[in-house]
Each structure stands twice: as C-alpha cells, then as structure tokens.
Amino acid sequence: MRPYIPKPTFAFCHSLLASRLLPSAASPTAPLLSIQALLVTAGLLPRHPDLALLALNSLLHALSRRAARPAHPRLALRLLRLMLSPTTPPALPAPDHLSFPFALSAAAALDAAPSSSAAAGTGPGPQLHALLVRNALFPADHYVTTALLQLYSPRPDLARRVFDELPRREAIHYDLLIGSYARAGAPAEGLSVFRTMLDDDGVAPDAVVLTTAVAACAQAGALDLGAWVHRYVERAAPGLLADAFLGSALIGMYAKCGCLEEAVRVFDGMPERNAYVWATMVGALAVHGMAAEAVACLERMAREDGVRPDGVAVLGALSACAHAGVVEEGLRLLGEMRPRYGVVPGHEHYSCAVDMLCRVGRLEDAVGLVETMPMAPLASVWGSVLAGCRSHGNVELAEVAARELERLGGSADEGVYVQLSNIYLDANRKDDARRVRKLIGGRGIKKLPAYSALEVDGEVSSFVADDQAHPRRFEIWEVLRLLADQMAQKPNEEESVELICVLAGM
Structure with a gap:
C-alpha cells in the first residue's frame, strides 16, 4: 500500500x-x-x-x-x-x-503567441506529435488525441489528418474538427463532418457538438441543415433543448437566416432562460431592426425570469436602436445603463452609440460623444466616423478620423485609405484622391475581401463584391439589376409581388 x-x-x-x-x-x-x-x-x-x-x-x-x-x-x-x-x-x-x-x-x-514566427511543422507541437507516435500514445490515448486536435485546430488540414487516424472517434473529436473548419471560414466542410458523424459513423452528438454544428449552419447560412438539426434534437434528445448554449445557438441561427418567428419559438420554449439566452434573443431582434422589442426585453428579463440585464444584452438593444435609426431611444438607453440596469458603459457601448449617430448624419454629435468617452477611443469608433463621413460627405471630419486611425495603427488597412479616397472623389477633390491612392501602392497595404454566404437548394454558396469567378454571377447581376430598377421606380404593391415571384423562381 x-x-x-x-x-x-x-x-x-x-x-x-x-x-x-x-x-x-x-x-x-x-x-x-x-x-x-x-x-x-x-x-x-x-x-x-x-x-x-x-x-x-x-x-x-x-x-x-x-x-x-x-x-x-x-x-x-x-x-x-x-x-x-x-x-x-x-x-x-x-x-x-x-x-x-x-x-x-x-x-x-x-503557436498562438503574437511573436511566434515558427514555420508550420517546425514548432514544438509537431515534435511532440512525433514523440507521442513513437511512444504509442497516439492515437491510442483519448486525452492525447484530444489535445492534439486542439493543438492543430487553427490548421483544419492538420486537424483533419489527426482526426482521420483515430481508430475510435468520440463526440469531442467531431466538435473540435467542426469548430476548426468554422473558425477557418469553411463552415461547409465542418457541416460535412457533422453529417458523417451521424450518417456514417453513428456517433450520438452531445449538446456541445450540436451547438458547434448549429453555429456553423448560421455562419454558412445553411437554414435547411440547421432546421434539420433542430428537428433531430426535438426527436432524439428533447432534453437538450434546455441547454442554454444550444438554445442560444438555435435562436442565433434562425435569426441570421431570416426566420425570426422560429427564433422566438425556440426562445419561448426554453424552460430556463439565463442572461446569455436573453442577450442572444435581444441580438436576434437587433438583427431584424426591431428596436422597441429589443429594448422591451431588458425589462422582460427581470419581470419574467428574474434576470438582470448585463452589458451584452444592453449592447444588443443599442445595436437594435442603431439599425432602426431610433437615435433618441438609443441615447436614452446609453444614459440609463448605470442607474437603471447597474451596467457601466464600456467602449463597445460608446462605439455602438457613435455608429448610431453617424448612420443618421449627426456627425458633430458623434464626435462630441467621442470627446466625452471616459476611455480612449479605439479604431472601431473612428471607423464608424469615417464611414459616416463617406455617407454624408463630410471631408473635414473624414480627414480627422483618418488621422486618428493612422495613429492607432489603422494605416495597415487599405480600407481606411479607400474610404478617404472615395470621400475626396465625391467632393471632386481628385488630386487628393490620387495622392491617397498612391499611398496604398507605395506602402504595400492589402485588405482581405469580405464575403457573404447563403444556402440555395441545400448548397452553400459564397461570393464577394464584384465577383468575376462565381459560377452564377450572371444570374446574380441580373437580380441586382432588377432590384435597382424596382427601387428607382418605387413600384406599387402589385409590381412588388411580381418582382418577388420573379426572384423566387430563380
């Protein structure tokens, strides 16, 4: 002994x-x-x-x-x-x-450290991997294989190699691989792994892997698959719908895919709703511009479930006010955060309020709010000011915002200079626009293009602005032309219905 x-x-x-x-x-x-x-x-x-x-x-x-x-x-x-x-x-x-x-x-x-400069395959991770293989701990030991998948999660190709070598796969292994694909901007590949998990391998998913799969559906715009996952849970494991993270993921997925009624149905059906679930519902209402309902949720939280709003929920309500253009309501909410809800306004709340003011052209008020912030404004604040200046043609404030962004390190982003150049062009200051464009080429500044994704007939399709390689680009351009024509003509109700039918037929 x-x-x-x-x-x-x-x-x-x-x-x-x-x-x-x-x-x-x-x-x-x-x-x-x-x-x-x-x-x-x-x-x-x-x-x-x-x-x-x-x-x-x-x-x-x-x-x-x-x-x-x-x-x-x-x-x-x-x-x-x-x-x-x-x-x-x-x-x-x-x-x-x-x-x-x-x-x-x-x-x-x-490997995740900002100062890390090790090339792929040369750091301590691959060396440990080789040692584990040599000592027969991989792929035999569960803890080791899970840690290896976590190590390679920033690289889905390497994580997939580890996953394929596992003789026995468990739910956590699928969760890590699906999440790896989703974080790398490839949610469709992650969803393919989820289908394999259910159809081919017969592994029962737990709440964690279901949450990851639903989040990937939201990211990919895969409404059909997300709804299928929802029905699977209702049929096979209805008790999991009480899980706050899974329920919140379903609410967010339906809201992002345009099905707010389904999001509300999931929300109303949850037996227990904590602050995280309420904040997700507020965010769902914000996405759809329903400011009054989002702000009302802050009162409903305490009344219905005894939950006090936190900073995330209040931020969602502020975002709803910004999307709906109800500026005075948003400013009132910002001012009442501390006395009414006990939430100290953070940088993200001020940033949202600045963006709200800039959207409606109240640029001077936005800058005035920036000057009263109790903390130093970051790039998100001045980025909103710059975007507002582009929308409302304020060259002087745009130059101020660009200087602040450059001071904060925003000069590495081509988008700042592109915005400023376009503002100069709109003001017919062509010489200044050419000067800014030369800065972009001279400094080698690059900007990664943003992309959108949606599901069409069960297939996820992604595209970028001015996409010249999309296989259905001609159909996309034709739909955009139809929309532009209809908006220019201000169609009546009958013409609007006809346009909707045309688009639905595509």
Whole structure:
C-alpha cells in the first residue's frame, strides 16, 4: 500500500515547487533550479515517485497557460524535456498520458503567441506529435488525441489528418474538427463532418457538438441543415433543448437566416432562460431592426425570469436602436445603463452609440460623444466616423478620423485609405484622391475581401463584391439589376409581388 501523505504536506510540496520554479519563467533562458533537489527536500523523492509525478503534472498544467506570464508555456516544455532526460539518481518520474496533454497545451499557447514566427511543422507541437507516435500514445490515448486536435485546430488540414487516424472517434473529436473548419471560414466542410458523424459513423452528438454544428449552419447560412438539426434534437434528445448554449445557438441561427418567428419559438420554449439566452434573443431582434422589442426585453428579463440585464444584452438593444435609426431611444438607453440596469458603459457601448449617430448624419454629435468617452477611443469608433463621413460627405471630419486611425495603427488597412479616397472623389477633390491612392501602392497595404454566404437548394454558396469567378454571377447581376430598377421606380404593391415571384423562381 502506498504510504499516506497528508493533504497539507502535499500542498506544501506543490507550493515549494511553484515558488522556486515560477520566478525563473521571467527569463526563459535562465537555468532551471534543481527539481530533483526540490522534490527530495519536499519528501517526494525517492520514496513517493507517484506523488512526485502528480506534483509535476500539476505544475505543467499551471505553466501550460499564458495567463500569468507569457514565458510560462516555454518553461513547461523545458520541464517536460527534463522529465524525459536521463539524470543522475534520484531520477525524475517519466511523463505519463496526462503530462503530454499539458505540454501540447503549452505548445499551442506558444503557436498562438503574437511573436511566434515558427514555420508550420517546425514548432514544438509537431515534435511532440512525433514523440507521442513513437511512444504509442497516439492515437491510442483519448486525452492525447484530444489535445492534439486542439493543438492543430487553427490548421483544419492538420486537424483533419489527426482526426482521420483515430481508430475510435468520440463526440469531442467531431466538435473540435467542426469548430476548426468554422473558425477557418469553411463552415461547409465542418457541416460535412457533422453529417458523417451521424450518417456514417453513428456517433450520438452531445449538446456541445450540436451547438458547434448549429453555429456553423448560421455562419454558412445553411437554414435547411440547421432546421434539420433542430428537428433531430426535438426527436432524439428533447432534453437538450434546455441547454442554454444550444438554445442560444438555435435562436442565433434562425435569426441570421431570416426566420425570426422560429427564433422566438425556440426562445419561448426554453424552460430556463439565463442572461446569455436573453442577450442572444435581444441580438436576434437587433438583427431584424426591431428596436422597441429589443429594448422591451431588458425589462422582460427581470419581470419574467428574474434576470438582470448585463452589458451584452444592453449592447444588443443599442445595436437594435442603431439599425432602426431610433437615435433618441438609443441615447436614452446609453444614459440609463448605470442607474437603471447597474451596467457601466464600456467602449463597445460608446462605439455602438457613435455608429448610431453617424448612420443618421449627426456627425458633430458623434464626435462630441467621442470627446466625452471616459476611455480612449479605439479604431472601431473612428471607423464608424469615417464611414459616416463617406455617407454624408463630410471631408473635414473624414480627414480627422483618418488621422486618428493612422495613429492607432489603422494605416495597415487599405480600407481606411479607400474610404478617404472615395470621400475626396465625391467632393471632386481628385488630386487628393490620387495622392491617397498612391499611398496604398507605395506602402504595400492589402485588405482581405469580405464575403457573404447563403444556402440555395441545400448548397452553400459564397461570393464577394464584384465577383468575376462565381459560377452564377450572371444570374446574380441580373437580380441586382432588377432590384435597382424596382427601387428607382418605387413600384406599387402589385409590381412588388411580381418582382418577388420573379426572384423566387430563380
């Protein structure tokens, strides 16, 4: 029987390791203190190697995250190398199947660091992957395979290779791969994995993977598949509809796909609605410009479910006011946030209010609000001002906004200069427009094109502005021409119905 060590003694051992090792993380190149000596001092080596391994794994877990200090993940990998290296007695315990997932998390944290410059395949992650294969921990161990999928989640192609090698796939593996595709802007591929999960592999999805799949449907505009997932849950696992995250995902999916009535039906059918669910419903109403209903939700939350509005819910209501153009209601809401709801306005709330004012041409009021913000305005605020200046032809304020964006680092975005150039062109200041265009070419500034996606007859189609490669571009252009003609003619009700029939036939 293993000798008993009291919990306070073990806690002392862990704190001793942490207090002596964590300070050295400030300098990743500094020599590690003798871990063997610390473990011997703590009474764990050589008598209790299992407890020594538990202490080291706990320390690996703490070091694997970048929350406390950016250098900690690097120190975690150094600690793992020390556990793998042959040393003079008393030797450190060898890492087990729990040690490596923590090390993989550390490798993922290093890869995600802004200063990371390692090329694909050369960082610590692939090296650990090879070590795990050599030691038969991959693909045999569940914790290791899950950690590997998390490591490669920013690269769906690599995550798919790991996934394809798994002899036994579980719901979490599908969730990670579907999410990897969705975050990479390829939700259709993620949904294909979801179909395979149900149709070919016969794995029952849990609430987490269903939530990820529904979110991918919303991103891809795949209403039919999202509704099918909803019906699947109602038929196979109706209890999951009480899950706040799954319910919120369904509400958001229906709202983004234009089915607000279905979103409301899901919302009304949930037995328990927390602040997260209410904020999602407010956001759904905001997408459809229903400002009065969105603001009313802030009162309904407390009255119906005893939930106090948080910053996210109030932001959704402000966004609804911006979309609907009810500026005074939005400004009143901004002013009442703290006294009425106990929510301190954040930068995102001020940014939304500035955007609301700019949409209706109250540019001077928008700049006045910027000047009264209790925090420094970020690029989102001045970006709204610049866009408002383009819509309402204010050159002077546009130049101010462009200078502020450049000061904040926005000069790396071609969109700022394109906006300013177009404002100059609209004001017939062609020389200034040419000067700005030369800046774009001279600095090598690039802007990634935005794209839209929607589902047509079960097939997800994406397109960008002025798309010359879309296979149905001629049909798209014809629909746009019809819409432009109808808007120019201000058609009566009968003509509007005829246009809708034409579009539906396509």
